[in-house]
Amino acid sequence: MGGISIGGVSVSYAGNRIIEKLSLTIKDGAFFTLLGPSGCGKTTLLRTLAGFLPVDAGEILFGNTDVTLWPAHKRDIGMVFQDYALFPDKTVFDNVAYGLRARKRDETTIRARTGEYLERVGLSGFESRRPAELSGGQRQRVALARALVIAPQVLLMDEPLSNLDAKLRVQVRETIRDLQKEAAITTVFVTHDQEEALALSDAIGLMRAGRVEQMGTPVEIYSMPVSAYVADFVGAANVIAATTQVYASKGADVEVQMAGARIVARSVTDIPAGPVKVLARQEDVQLYAPETGSGIPGTVFRRQYLGSRTHYKVRFESDGPVLSVERTGLDHGSIQEGAAVRVVLDKARTLVVPR
Amino acid sequence: MSRRPFEGGIWFWLSLAALVALCVIILYPLINVLASSFGAARADGRSGWQVLFAEPKYLRAVGNTVLLGLVVTLTTILIGVPLAYVTARFRFPGKALIAILPLTTLIVPEVIAAQTWLMMLGNNGLITRTLGGWGIPIPSFYGWSGLIIVMTFIYYTYIYMGTLAAIRGFDHQLEQAAQSLGASPGRARLDVMLPVVLPAVLASALLVFTLVVGNFAVATILGHKVELLSVITYQTFVSEIGNDPVMQSTLASVSIGIVALALFLQRFILSRGRYEITLGRGAKAADIRGAPALALAGAATVVVLISLLPLASVIAGAFTRARGPVMRWGEWTTANVERVLINAPDPIINTLIYAGVATALSLIFSTGVSYMLVKKRNILTPAIDYLAALPLALSGTVIGIGLVMSFNQGWLSLTGTAAIIVLAYLIRRLPFGVRNASSTLYNIPNSIEEASISLGVPPLRSFVAVVLPLMVPAIAAAGVLVWTTTVAELSASIVVYSGGRETLPIQIFRLIDSGLMAQASAYGLVLVSIILVPIIIATTLFRLDVFGAK
Numbered sequence: 041m042g043g044i045s046i047g048g049v050s051v052s053y054a055g056n057r058i059i060e061k062l063s064l065t066i067k068d069g070a071f072f073t074l075l076g077p078s079g080c081g082k083t084t085l086l087r088t089l090a091g092f093l094p095v096d097a098g099e100i101l102f103g104n105t106d107v108t109l110w111p112a113h114k115r116d117i118g119m120v121f122q123d124y125a126l127f128p129d130k131t132v133f134d135n136v137a138y139g140l141r142a143r144k145r146d147e148t149t150i151r152a153r154t155g156e157y158l159e160r161v162g163l164s165g166f167e168s169r170r171p172a173e174l175s176g177g178q179r180q181r182v183a184l185a186r187a188l189v190i191a192p193q194v195l196l197m198d199e200p201l202s203n204l205d206a207k208l209r210v211q212v213r214e215t216i217r218d219l220q221k222e223a224a225i226t227t228v229f230v231t232h233d234q235e236e237a238l239a240l241s242d243a244i245g246l247m248r249a250g251r252v253e254q255m256g257t258p259v260e261i262y263s264m265p266v267s268a269y270v271a272d273f274v275g276a277a278n279v280i281a282a283t284t285q286v287y288a289s290k291g292a293d294v295e296v297q298m299a300g301a302r303i304v305a306r307s308v309t310d311i312p313a314g315p316v317k318v319l320a321r322q323e324d325v326q327l328y329a330p331e332t333g334s335g336i337p338g339t340v341f342r343r344q345y346l347g348s349r350t351h352y353k354v355r356f357e358s359d360g361p362v363l364s365v366e367r368t369g370l371d372h373g374s375i376q377e378g379a380a381v382r383v384v385l386d387k388a389r390t391l392v393v394p395r
Numbered sequence: 396m397s398r399r400p401f402e403g404g405i406w407f408w409l410s411l412a413a414l415v416a417l418c419v420i421i422l423y424p425l426i427n428v429l430a431s432s433f434g435a436a437r438a439d440g441r442s443g444w445q446v447l448f449a450e451p452k453y454l455r456a457v458g459n460t461v462l463l464g465l466v467v468t469l470t471t472i473l474i475g476v477p478l479a480y481v482t483a484r485f486r487f488p489g490k491a492l493i494a495i496l497p498l499t500t501l502i503v504p505e506v507i508a509a510q511t512w513l514m515m516l517g518n519n520g521l522i523t524r525t526l527g528g529w530g531i532p533i534p535s536f537y538g539w540s541g542l543i544i545v546m547t548f549i550y551y552t553y554i555y556m557g558t559l560a561a562i563r564g565f566d567h568q569l570e571q572a573a574q575s576l577g578a579s580p581g582r583a584r585l586d587v588m589l590p591v592v593l594p595a596v597l598a599s600a601l602l603v604f605t606l607v608v609g610n611f612a613v614a615t616i617l618g619h620k621v622e623l624l625s626v627i628t629y630q631t632f633v634s635e636i637g638n639d640p641v642m643q644s645t646l647a648s649v650s651i652g653i654v655a656l657a658l659f660l661q662r663f664i665l666s667r668g669r670y671e672i673t674l675g676r677g678a679k680a681a682d683i684r685g686a687p688a689l690a691l692a693g694a695a696t697v698v699v700l701i702s703l704l705p706l707a708s709v710i711a712g713a714f715t716r717a718r719g720p721v722m723r724w725g726e727w728t729t730a731n732v733e734r735v736l737i738n739a740p741d742p743i744i745n746t747l748i749y750a751g752v753a754t755a756l757s758l759i760f761s762t763g764v765s766y767m768l769v770k771k772r773n774i775l776t777p778a779i780d781y782l783a784a785l786p787l788a789l790s791g792t793v794i795g796i797g798l799v800m801s802f803n804q805g806w807l808s809l810t811g812t813a814a815i816i817v818l819a820y821l822i823r824r825l826p827f828g829v830r831n832a833s834s835t836l837y838n839i840p841n842s843i844e845e846a847s848i849s850l851g852v853p854p855l856r857s858f859v860a861v862v863l864p865l866m867v868p869a870i871a872a873a874g875v876l877v878w879t880t881t882v883a884e885l886s887a888s889i890v891v892y893s894g895g896r897e898t899l900p901i902q903i904f905r906l907i908d909s910g911l912m913a914q915a916s917a918y919g920l921v922l923v924s925i926i927l928v929p930i931i932i933a934t935t936l937f938r939l940d941v942f943g944a945k
């Protein structure tokens with residue numbers, strides 16, 4: 041057993057570099073999520089880990105074993121494919137038992153384990169059906185049982201929930217998490233659904249064009265994004281152009297000039313003086329009555345009441361950017377359209393990133 | 396500097412092996428044929444090409460072949476296209492009969508079709524003599540008239556099937572859209588339907604043209620004084636075997652050139668217009684009644700009955716008493732059939748063995764090659780793809796001559812063996828097998844195989860365990876079709892066979908040449924049964940869609 045370390049891996053398709061010198065480490069037994077927009081190379085990386093694509097450079101370690109040159113069938117992985125990839129001519133039982141048979145387990149063990157995993161995914165009684173006679177969610181769960189029943193060293197899942205309806209998604213993802221935790225299988229999960237990633241993962245790697253832009257726990261990714269790209273991809277954020285007069289070191293508070301005012305925010309990396317971006321999540325922006333005196337003056341020009349919260353759009357008086365603001369709490373709907381407000385950006389929750 | 400020492404390796408070597416094999420059995424013979432046409436053909440050192448242009452006999456043969464090809468292509472279009480339109484758009488009594496049309500060309504080998512037409516309309520033919528007895532003389536069936544009529548009725552089903560598929564896939568709404576824009580129904584049909592259906596008609600027309608140019612059986616049996624390329628190529632081969640292969644190579648090269656030119660023209664026409672195949676809902680067939688319905692039904696029935704004539708006459712001929720070449724129509728006997736089954740069954744046994752081996756090899760080879768073409772592409776696969784399709788453009792005679800020239804002696808001497816017949820069969824049916832297996836493989840997602848590999852089963856075993864079972868129905872259907880066309884193969888096998896290795900079509904051809912129609916019919920009946928039985932078993936017992944594979 042052990043985690044996964046990827047060191048400087050590059051992968052190309054027909055001469056096109058898709059993954060460029062990518063390195064990351066996944067802890068033993070962790071649930072790791074690859075998150076990123078379509079086409080950024082998530083599936084490519086997953087297939088490389090599985091051994092279906094050769095690497096141009098770099099190395100892949102499972103535990104302390106270098107598996108870079110190992111063929112897929114020797115890597116002891118379980119893989120859940122985006123399109124399920126069930127064997128259409130085999131029954132549910134034979135699908136799930138396939139990997140155990142390949143490992144030459146005796147028939148009693150095969151029966152017992154297959155039955156156990158089918159029960160866990162809630163499919164007892166479906167043993168003799170064929171994939172065509174199952175619903176999408178049921179097929180999904182067969183694919184899951186088939187990958188888990190062999191107790192693989194590494195579990196790889198490529199958008200396994202993408203074809204399910206909202207309710208089933210939540211249900212199946214809990215099953216996945218339970219089964220994974222119980223067997224402590226190091227898992228790589230691919231998705232482009234940020235909520236799924238935040239809800240399930242021990243760690244998230246956010247990808248951008250073949251590289252990992254940021255790696256961290258869900259809390260770190262959400263609350264300390266290293267770039268506007270990350271902030272915008274994981275939960276919407278206001279991105280405001282600003283400038284600094286001085287060099288800001290990582291983690292320090294820095295004064296920035298924006299929308300005709302000066303505010304203080306926290307720098308996420310070392311940033312030289314000059315143009316920067318300010319990030320503020322919509323639930324972190326405070327709106328106060330104009331007579332408060334502090335904050336940047338602005339006007340609410342749109343209000344959407346959503347029951348548990350209210351969305352506002354605010355325009356600064358100084359003709360700066362438009363801000364999205366979300367208010368919860370007792371009187372979250374109390375501000376009317378057209379009202380003058382003061383916008384306050386709390387320095388603990390407002391970040392400065394390089395332009 | 397890609398580091399790929401793993402499973403890419405085995406497929407690379409396998410595809411290299413396939414490429415080498417294809418080069419040896421297809422490219423090498425072809426190059427031999429083309430190259431030796433430039434050798435000295437006559438004592439004075441003139442090359443084959445100089446002789447070709449100097450001797451009118453050869454030029455006439457080229458002209459006749461092209462003319463026959465064009466005329467038959469035209470006549471088959473004239474029958475096939477209207478028939479396809481009528482079956483696609485109308486319902487009328489007796490329409491079900493037309494459904495068996497594709498069967499007739501498939502189950503009646505060309506050599507039998509030619510023979511049975513002769514039995515009816517030849518100099519000693521049943522109809523000729525009956526009408527002659529009544530004082531009605533009918534013109535000789537040999538020469539142009541016989542060639543055109545027989546080839547038309549053999550080949551029009553290709554046009555019919557190609558056009559029917561296109562019309563069925565044509566979106567009726569397109570036609571209505573054109574009408575709503577103010578075009579008259581006739582105009583609308585032409586304007587909108589033509590660009591969609593034309594490519595299909597053109598493709599099947601090219602196929603017919605290729606088949607006519609390469610046709611050996613009908614051309615030889617009915618050609619008589621009309622010189623045709625395939626016939627004189629064969630004659631040059633038979634009479635000059637061993638000493639002067641140059642002329643036969645030149646003639647073979649000419650027929651390759653004609654087909655290549657036709658292929659090029661088709662591409663050219665298609666590339667000039669913007670023809671697209673739009674797949675939409677087909678129009679519903681309309682009911683028609685009354686006099687038009689009767690006329691349609693009548694016309695369609697006539698076409699089908701004429702197509703079935705060979706089948707009926709081969710059965711009748713097999714059981715008719717004959718004295719030498721004279722058929723005693725009306726006097727029944729089982730002697731002919733007993734003779735071929737008990738006294739001289741060798742051609743039957745040879746056919747079963749050679750075609751059986753060839754079909755098995757063909758399925759294995761084309762499944763393997765298709766797998767590489769579809770799932771394991773590398774720098775070699777485009778060449779494999781191209782080479783495997785090449786036999787489509789080569790007539791049987793050309794393939795046969797190429798094999799004899801290439802494997803006559805030296806490191807791989809096959810002349811006189813059964814292997815060279817099997818090889819000829821294999822090459823002729825390869826394009827079909829590969830196309831069929833490839834289209835099946837395209838429908839099987841890669842992930843199924845990867846799922847098996849990820850569960851710990853090595854790549855080759857994964858293919859056998861999860862992909863192959865999914866291909867079995869399609870492979871079986873293709874097997875039946877390969878079998879039916881292989882047992883009927885004549886033009887290549889007659890070039891490469893040696894005494895004692897006669898197959899059924901060869902034996903039938905020789906008997907027709909000697910005028911022994913009754914015996915030829917008896918062998919013909921056996922041949923048709925060998926073709927029909929697997930089709931019937933496959934479609935009824937295993938419910939295979941044999942014709943869907945085509």
Ligand SMILES: Nc1ncnc2c1ncn2[C@@H]1O[C@H](COP(=O)(O)OP(=O)(O)OP(=O)(O)O)[C@@H](O)[C@H]1O
Nearest residue numbers: 053054058076077078079080081082083084085232
């Ligand atoms: N077989 C292939 N041949 C060539 N290029 C490919 C192939 N498969 C993927 N690519 C390219 O590699 C890049 C990354 O593709 P990949 O499938 O890894 O994206 P992804 O992050 O999984 O996207 P999605 O979220 O849409 O699944 C894309 O630009 C894609 O066009």
Ligand SMILES: [Mg+2]
Nearest residue numbers: 082083084198
């Ligand atoms: Mg993907």
